[in-house]
Amino acid sequence: MPGCPPQPVPEQLKKHFTSDLETGTVVDDVFFIRQVEEKTARTGRKYLKLSLSDRTGIAAARAWDVTEGLRENLAGDTFARIRGRVESYRRQPQLVIERAEKVSSAGLDQRDFLPSTYRDLDELSGFLEYFITEVFDEDYTRLLESFFRDQRFMERFRLAPGDIRSHHAYLGGLMEHTVSVATLCQHTVVQHPRLNRDQLTTAALLHDIGKVDEFICDGRIRYSREGKLLGHVLIGQRMIESRMQTIGDFPGGKGLELLHVVISHHGELEWGAPKLPQSAEALVLHHLDNLDAKIKGYFEIVEGRGDVSWPEMQNLFRRPLSEPRAADRDRKRKNF
Incomplete structure (x- = not known):
């Protein structure tokens, strides 16, 4: 159904927002995947370059050791529960993803995103x-x-x-x-x-x-x-x-x-x-x-x-x- 339907009470409150991500932060939360690209490092190692978003903005993320399951869980224009740690890359925070699980939007409050x-x-x-x-x-x-x-x-x-x-x-x-x-x-x-x-x-x-x-x-x-x-x-x-x-x-x-x-x-x-x-x-x-x-x-x-x-x-x-x-x-x- 088109439009913005009434928002449900979320099963779990969102704790981590992109604007708050700082180097060293351990993250376990749901984000919207705005963009994802598969890249190859100079060493030949495959990785995923992602843009994650919520209501506060957009954050850069990377996922190494790419598997088919990880690709499916980190598809673009979807929500995913992401676990990882924020590291510094070129003096900017970057979330390094360790695990990811695709999440349905049905139980999410869009006002968080x-x-x-x-x-x-x-x-x-x-x-x-x-x-x-x-x-x-x-x-x-x-x-x-x-x-x-x-x-x-x-x-x-x-x-x-x-x-x-x-x-x-x-x-x-x-x-x-x-x-x-x-x-x-x-x-x-x-x-x-x-x-x-x-x-x-x-x-x-x-x-x-x-x-x-x-x-x-x-x-x-x-x-x-x-x-x-x-x-x-x-x-x-x-x-x-x-x-x-x-x-x-x-x-x-x-x-x-x-x-x-x-x-x-x-x-x-x-x-x-x-x-x-x-x-x-x-x-x-x-x-x-x-x-x-x-x-x-x-x-x-x-x-x-x-x-x-x-x-x-x-x-x-x-x-x-x-x-x-x-x-x-x-x-x-x-x-x-």
Whole structure:
């Protein structure tokens, strides 16, 4: 099933994280194997070069005396319980693996292996509930409640990421982004009261709903089959249309206008919007969604949290950007 399912209570708490690995540490814990390559040393000895990850980062590892069983237990894109010792290699810690055992992801808490929002999820849920109560149109309220009062849906929505790489690319990122966009929309309505407040708020809360099924969270955030073939805009459209049919008696014209605001929120055809925004509410949602994504993406890169390089971010903005960390480094050089 696509998405990020509710996380189980782990059978055993994770003790060792990649950021804590120091020379001399004896390790016996579960890690996600991001990458594995079979290499040959200059002596002719075979070994495996691995990248292990968890929520705190990535660690280098090596496995010597390679056997067929070891290869199977250290396959890429899988979890494994790894036993070994951290040694120093070129002044960097490197985990030398002595034993490994493949582990199913079923009993693991993905929050141990993927970064999560720093915001409190219950607090974000409270903001979400507030925005629903601020919608006074009965049809929109019924639609919103059909999603956000559905416990099974909410368990998945709370943990879903906002993206794979560029912004809110962590567990809980979708809800954080949704609350942020809805907040911006409310402020905009105060400045422009002619906007349809209920329609805009409803669209803001539902605009990225398809991301619940667009991604899979299993050691890394990746696209589901639906995400690859359809994308969250079309997935979200199908989800909204299905809920409208389920609750019944949803006015067709009102539903059509709401769907237009939702599916056009990317703003440009080359950015994945099936239609360009044609209403004031659609224009507002597009620009505020883009604003929140771009600002959050910028600061994630500056803080070293995102998985997008600075040159890629500049290309995303289609202009050169000022990097605060680069300016800080320049100032430090001048002080020496």
